[in-house]
């Protein structure tokens with residue numbers, strides 16, 4: 001049984017480079033890492049038809065099943081496997097079959113609101129916020145949504161202006177204050193190399209952890 005020793009949260013706006021950072025900092029640790037995309041914890045919307053699901057605001061915190069994420073994360077931290085839901089962006093819903101996820105040394109929790117929930121934040125050893133300019137992010141998103149997620153240009157622009165951008169400003173960007181580190185320009189190589197070394201040290205058991213997370217009060221006092 002593996003009890004995870006290092007849980008990293010990676011938040012940031014759509015297209016900021018969260019998935020890329022997660023991939024790059026863990027690519028040399030083989031099977032010792034588990035990625036938990038919080039997209040998998042979008043509420044089950046099977047009771048809605050496709051056109052109703054298309055109209056949902058997927059950037060609001062209420063779109064996520066936080067209780068399930070908290071529960072499954074703490075199960076992994078106790079060294080037990082979970083049945084993680086799997087999300088399908090093309091149909092805006094979960095797939096029928098969940099996937100079994102075993103606990104590993106390192107766990108990466110990644111998504112636009114990965115630093116939003118207080119209880120999830122308490123389970124994170126390191127909180128990262130990936131920050132990339134909005135113009136770069138929307139260009140990346142257009143490319144990805146049209147090519148990989150089966151959307152048309154007009155729909156991507158409408159969604160961006162009606163929900164993605166306002167929710168980013170209201171809910172996602174403010175979670176930056178919970179971050180231990182802010183990574184500018186997404187996958188910048190200096191940050192990636194430093195974090196990769198840290199992840200490898202955790203996996204090989206020679207990591208030195210001499211920090212203690214400051215309480216919210218101490219953080220405020222430091223400002």
Ligand SMILES: Nc1ncnc2c1ncn2[C@@H]1O[C@H](COP(=O)(O)OP(=O)(O)O)[C@@H](O)[C@H]1O
Pocket residue numbers: 012013014015016017018019020021140144185186187188
């Ligand atoms: N530093 C970077 N330079 C260039 N392209 C990048 C960089 N980081 C990410 N990308 C590209 O931008 C797109 C979105 O990145 P991704 O990591 O999926 O973002 P997120 O997970 O935050 O939505 C991908 O096509 C990815 O290859």
Ligand SMILES: O=c1ccn([C@@H]2O[C@H](COP(=O)(O)O)[C@@H](O)[C@H]2O)c(=O)[nH]1
Pocket residue numbers: 013014015018039042058059088089091092093111112164
């Ligand atoms: O059914 C859905 C679910 C989510 N989205 C959008 O996805 C992004 C989050 O993914 P990133 O990889 O971080 O970009 C979020 O902004 C939602 O708007 C969707 O379009 N449809």
